[in-house]
Amino acid sequence: MKSTFIKAFKEVLREQILNKNRVEIEDLGIFEVVHRKQHQKKYENGRVVMIPPADVVEFQSKVRSSNEN
């Protein structure tokens, strides 16, 4: 496998993800940017923390480990 390819691969994926595009690669999974709203996180000890909003990458895959099946 060529290193230039890997480099190109990650750059293309990065660009697409950054553009909020949903990248679906069969055999691998789906990359998607998801927005997490600001929310309050409440701890059991009464502590409350405001978590800021965030954009995160989510990856869903149908590929499962064959060891477990």
Place this chain on the structure above:
Amino acid sequence: MKINKEKLIELLVDKTNMEKVEVEEQLQQLIQRIVDAAERGKALEIKEFGLFYFNESGDLTFDPSKELSTEINFKYAGMEPVELKPPRDSASGDAVAATDEKEEPTSKTTKPAEESKPESDTDEDDEGLDDIFGLDDMDEDDEEITAEEPEEEPVSKRPFETPADKVDREDDPFSGLLGDASSKLSASDKGFKEESSDSDDDEVPPFPFIKDSKKDKGTEEPVDKSTEKVPEKSSPKTPKKSSPKVPVKVEKAPAPKAQKTAKPKTSSKPRRDPVMVVISVVLVFVLVAAAFFVIPGLLEESEPVEAPVETPAEEPLPPTEADATNVLEPVEPDEEITVEEELVEEALYGLLGELVDDANDGFSIVLHSFRQEDVARIKAAELAADGFRVLVSERTVQGQTVWRVSVGQFPTIAEAQERAGDLPSPYNTDNFIQRIQTN
């Protein structure tokens, strides 16, 4: 927009200039490798992209790298969790980053108060904290001053460490000093010391007075002169102008001695040893003088934040864009000052100046995006002429190649955003941050 495998391959073909078949093959290999590694219980990492592995439930999982996730989250960069309510129990310690940040500064301020032996690490505290806790700066300054002193002559402190010993040992340290200063002085001093030790009644009262007057009003001439000179030049001139006994001691005590007395000072007052009194007074003035030197330095530190905000619109810059009432100048002073502060950091990263290759692991502020490279190059040259660090990078956006013109090299997105706000008019709102890619 969806990018399926087919589209992805197209993009890859564009990017790599490889044959489609080859790209398909390579992609298949890559996927296979990811899955294989995961099967073996390992994680395959694509650097600056992320990590593929099987999680506990056996699903293929992807953890984006720090670079990728910060880049994606750049809109919200710098936003930290904020604690709204503290925990009920006082189990304050370990919890969240937000509270940690707040706790730090307080602990810093309290420590020094407790212990007067600063390790002088305070210097390099986060700028942010300094800005926020302006008052703490003052405290820290004082600490720094005291911190410097022990460094200079740690050894000499020892004789005075225990107040009880002080009286007995006084003769030794001073005789040594006298020897250093001059033989004549030593002779007269010895006589004086004997007096002081033997008959306290005569000598003791005058000196406390002097001390008091100095501290309260600062009116006593001889002492003032001596103290004024001490910060500048410690030894030579002081003795001549003032009365024999007092000045001699001042001279002996110049810089190094003063520090010794830092601790004993308080304890010596009750004893009313004239020598100690004089030295302690000198020390006070030295501290004040030193504070004057240090404080302006700090003021400079705090300025850069304000300066660029105040000054914009003074000098319009011709080149960039039609609407632009561009102000490069306000940014520059900022830059210069910070350069002095943190030579390493600023030399590496920054908005202005020459590009630094080592800073290409950072982020840059994108101001323009062109379809044609030559147009981008022209704009880049204009910006470079204005003193910016300019980068031109090729990116593919929705299947089209664009040339992005960006300025500055910054270690973090947050810093880039902060500096982006200082840019001249159209740019300060119309920009975005991208990670620098050199290849």
